[in-house]
Amino acid sequence: MEIESTSLSGLMIIKPKIFKDERGFFLESYHRSRFYEAGIECDFVQDNHSLSARGTLRGLHYQSSPGQAKLVRCTRGSIWDLAVDLRLDSPTLGKFWAIELNDENHFQFFIPVGFAHGFYVLSEKAEVQYKCSAVYNAQTEAGVAWDDPDLNLPWPDKKPLLSERDKKNPTFKDFLKLSTNT
Numbered sequence: 485m486e487i488e489s490t491s492l493s494g495l496m497i498i499k500p501k502i503f504k505d506e507r508g509f510f511l512e513s514y515h516r517s518r519f520y521e522a523g524i525e526c527d528f529v530q531d532n533h534s535l536s537a538r539g540t541l542r543g544l545h546y547q548s549s550p551g552q553a554k555l556v557r558c559t560r561g562s563i564w565d566l567a568v569d570l571r572l573d574s575p576t577l578g579k580f581w582a583i584e585l586n587d588e589n590h591f592q593f594f595i596p597v598g599f600a601h602g603f604y605v606l607s608e609k610a611e612v613q614y615k616c617s618a619v620y621n622a623q624t625e626a627g628v629a630w631d632d633p634d635l636n637l638p639w640p641d642k643k644p645l646l647s648e649r650d651k652k653n654p655t656f657k658d659f660l661k662l663s664t665n666t
Contacts, residue, residue: 543602551597
């Protein structure tokens with residue numbers, strides 16, 4: 485597999501080597517020592533799996549404490565996957581990185597602790613699976629508005645299908661106010 489860094493420190497794209505023949509394909513989706521060699525040194529403790537319809541936007545989500553690194557892949561269909569840097573001490577605070585993940589390129593997106601994550605479904609349906617470095621905790625779940633004008637994120641659709649929770653996420657400015665007052 486090939487592991488590439490992005491312009492945002494810690495965010496990485498994993499491109500597996502795919503072995504195809506008349507039966508289908510085989511790929512290695514996780515190899516702990518290769519990930520560690522590339523700087524992905526977290527232990528994953530939870531796997532999540534979602535199915536979403538075209539036009540669904542899930543995000544932008546993060547865990548405030550202890551934080552949650554994610555290793556995201558789309559195993560069916562296609563998504564526009566995006567992460568926003570929320571690390572207060574980062575020179576790229578408020579910057580984002582986006583990539584299309586799908587069941588043909590088999591790319592994965594490693595998102596370290598300190599980023600908000602979201603995705604938009606481009607295909608009729610999409611299954612997204614991701615590993616997490618910390619167990620989900622409803623007490624520390626948080627979000628940032630997907631359509632925040634200060635972030636100006638390049639979502640493919642301005643009127644996506646959203647959960648009630650995601651319709652109410654605070655703005656990036658509110659996130660900053662809350663974060664610097666604690």
